[in-house]
Ligand SMILES: Nc1ncnc2c1ncn2[C@@H]1O[C@H](COP(=O)(O)OP(=O)(O)OP(=O)(O)O)[C@@H](O)[C@H]1O
């Protein structure tokens with residue numbers, strides 16, 4: 179069995195994160211929001227990151243992009259190689275160059291991410307005039323292309339409107355257009371469809387999947403919705419209490435989850451419950467991240483837990499090629 | 514009692530708004546709910562679905578007397594709620610309760626759990642004073658809150674526990690109808706199932722009648738016996754949950770249900786979806802004829818001219834689309 183270090187045999191990954199720890203030093207104590215996360219992402223691949231609220235999904239990627247507020251946050255350890263340089267070590271100038279150019283980000287709530295006082299065209303043009311030094315006229319041409327690429331109808335006329343004149347789904351398209359103008363190698367989309375209608379969610383996912391395919395862009399899709407993952411992602415990382423507890427190719431994860439949390443999460447969904455039966459709810463509450471922990475973070479809610487789970491160091495280990503779990507019982511073949 | 518517990522007849526709820534600014538401003542009406550006729554039988558749950566802004570919450574709030582209709586009416590236990598006197602209102606109000614999405618906002622932060630549960634019993638006089646503490650204890654137990662937490666305040670509870678408190682508070686007056694507007698949407702995934710189970714137990718044990726609203730179609734399906742699909746202030750399809758989910762007949766209902774995602778990668782990647790082009794039109798000037806016609810893949814010239822009448826498409830199952838009988842509306846099934 180191999181420990182997951184991030185990175186694949188021989189091949190250079192687009193992004194390789196190892197042992198990332200991001201803690202928040204608060205008055206109540208130390209919140210271990212991200213506590214030893216390792217993974218690798220290949221070029222052109224779509225990775226789904228799932229887990230419940232507070233499991234560290236956003237903070238993981240904010241850490242890579244220098245977006246964690248310091249203080250109270252602090253990156254305690256880790257390495258994040260992207261296109262040959264360590265994102266956790268580069269200067270703030272270097273980071274500004276990577277962010278928005280090589281790595282773009284789309285957030286859950288497009289209204290808070292867009293400036294209400296700037297026209298859509300001006301906002302989408304900003305990365306072009308700032309990073310690529312394009313003239314106003316050149317930028318407008320590229321903006322129009324980008325807005326069309328994300329399916330905004332009548333873009334010539336609508337590009338000069340302000341964000342409030344757009345629906346939620348259209349604003350999310352604008353955010354994606356903005357993210358794409360510089361042809362990034364990686365798009366990090368943090369709950370990009372959570373605030374949207376089911377029908378609009380579906381359109382936005384198709385849009386992102388199409389861009390991934392046609393441009394060979396890698397995508398990290400952060401979500402709490404397993405349906406979204408099943409629909410769009412090549413691979414999945416499941417987070418619980420600041421760690422990745424399972425990672426696998428999407429089909430493999432859904433066919434045979436190798437971590438009790440993943441299994442419990444799938445079993446608790448209404449769409450997997452037999453008609454008329456109560457749902458198999460996960461007992462107990464999500465974990466408190468405050469202070470030091472030992473043993474498996476899922477142990478208090480795990481129906482397979484045994485004594486040694488409460489003290490074991492649960493590292494993410496591959497049990498089959500490409501399928502890793504942090505459950506010591508799954509690793510030992512006992513479950 | 515014969516007849517439905519709850520019925521709405523051609524219910525219209527409009528909001529006046531100003532359009533434009535300054536002297537040029539004109540008064541206009543947002544037709545949030547615009548002619549909804551529905552029935553809910555005692556003991557059954559009606560699931561209400563439809564895109565954001567189609568009027569679900571406004572409809573829900575009108576049922577529990579938080580909004581006033583401009584026309585049409587709500588009948589509860591066979592009697593119109595229009596023009597009720599103060600005395601009758603006092604009798605009816607406790608029987609109609611609502612659960613909201615955000616349990617935090619719906620609870621008073623300065624009230625302990627025990628007080629939050631006792632208050633409606635005392636205000637509505639549904640429980641004799643002397644019996645209130647015992648009733649509070651029973652209620653806490655019923656919704657799965659430890660009795661020792663009764664002196665705690667809302668901020669001392671997790672989101673799931675707060676929703677339990679809100680549910681207990683809604684139950685405190687022994688209502689006949691509960692209107693639940695996105696009651697699990699704000700909760701952690703791993704906690705949602707606990708609350709859904711609680712609602713189901715209450716349905717079964719107390720014979721509660723519910724109107725249940727959620728964007729999560731799998732949750733709606735799990736809890737509802739009947740489904741109503743709403744589009745731009747109107748019901749476009751209504752019927753038994755099984756039938757509507759297995760074979761939605763209205764083109765909008767079909768697009769909506771086909772967009773839902775299930776945790777099954779193989780199915781998700783192969784199953785056909787019905788794209789829904791364009792954006793929802795404004796409820797201030799809804800489109801002429803069938804309100805769905807500007808986005809409808811099946812629309813014909815007649816659709817812009819007149820509004821569709823209800824068409825029966827199975828036992829207890831109706832859709833408002835005039836191309837159904839002509840067999841032109843797509844009926845490929847979407848299984849859940
Ligand atoms: N500025 C901060 N100060 C203190 N704690 C923080 C701060 N930002 C995040 N945290 C904590 O870090 C943990 C991880 O948060 P994160 O936002 O990554 O969760 P998430 O998995 O993205 O959840 P969600 O699904 O709700 O977005 C949480 O417990 C959160 O409370």
Ligand SMILES: Nc1ncnc2c1ncn2[C@@H]1O[C@H](COP(=O)(O)OP(=O)(O)OP(=O)(O)O)[C@@H](O)[C@H]1O
Pocket residue numbers: 528529530543544545563564565566567568569570571572796
């Ligand atoms: N008090 C109000 N004044 C003016 N317009 C209102 C008011 N309340 C609701 N509306 C409008 O009425 C329409 C219906 O709103 P409603 O909140 O009922 O929709 P909904 O279906 O519940 O949407 P969501 O799924 O987003 O909760 C919307 O266009 C909304 O903007």
Ligand code: SF4
Pocket residue numbers: 437438439474475476477478480481482483484487492504505506507508
């Ligand atoms: S290590 Fe033990 S407690 Fe943790 S998931 Fe595995 S069986 Fe459960």
Ligand code: SF4
Pocket residue numbers: 763764765803804805806807809810811812813816821833834835836837842
């Ligand atoms: S009446 Fe016409 S426009 Fe309306 S749903 Fe039916 S086919 Fe479409």
Ligand SMILES: [Mg+2]
Pocket residue numbers: 235236237368
């Ligand atoms: Mg987040």
Ligand SMILES: [Mg+2]
Pocket residue numbers: 569570571694
């Ligand atoms: Mg609503």
